[in-house]
Amino acid sequence: MASDKAKGDTLDTAIDTMAGAIAGAATPTPAASAPQAKAAPAQAKAALPPAAAQGGLASVPQIVELADQLSACADQLHERIMRDIRAYDGGIVPAHVQATARALLEDELVLRQRANGLYADAATYVVKSLGKSQQGVVALTTAAAEKIRKIALIGDVTGLVAGLLQLAGAAATGQAASVITALDKIYTNIKAIETHQPAKPA
Numbered sequence: 001m002a003s004d005k006a007k008g009d010t011l012d013t014a015i016d017t018m019a020g021a022i023a024g025a026a027t028p029t030p031a032a033s034a035p036q037a038k039a040a041p042a043q044a045k046a047a048l049p050p051a052a053a054q055g056g057l058a059s060v061p062q063i064v065e066l067a068d069q070l071s072a073c074a075d076q077l078h079e080r081i082m083r084d085i086r087a088y089d090g091g092i093v094p095a096h097v098q099a100t101a102r103a104l105l106e107d108e109l110v111l112r113q114r115a116n117g118l119y120a121d122a123a124t125y126v127v128k129s130l131g132k133s134q135q136g137v138v139a140l141t142t143a144a145a146e147k148i149r150k151i152a153l154i155g156d157v158t159g160l161v162a163g164l165l166q167l168a169g170a171a172a173t174g175q176a177a178s179v180i181t182a183l184d185k186i187y188t189n190i191k192a193i194e195t196h197q198p199a200k201p202a
Contacts, residue, residue: 055132056130076148077148078108084097115168117172144189159189166185
């Protein structure tokens, strides 16, 4: 329990530091210092049994893999937020940009905490009869991380992040219907982002 509290304190400190950077009170923290919130050590994951071929999120290693993906999305979100902040080069950050950044930083914190929960209690969160392949789940979350990294306007990513948070929460319930709803939301937001992007030249 003490280690979990320490991780939470570290994340809270990081959020406070970044909020100060948004307000121009401190030099923005480099993205490389983004907190790594993975609670499962590599050797522990290596000791897990092979994933069962019965659909996505149907075994402990598959739940851990989802936690990895959610952590990667949080990393990309952190880097994207800090890139926007640094673009002002120490100048005054507009109020609406500050508000969006703060909201997304809070989402990043929650996403990391939920990923930590999946690592810690993976055996509890196995989803029965999801009806979606693990490859499909991973592909969708990988696409989400890539959209977060490349998106032009940070505000356009809020719906996608909400879908990732919904997925993390749904996985913790072990309910297939909730997971599928979250995956559909992520897919819909990815498609919406793609329609907003300018067409590539022929």
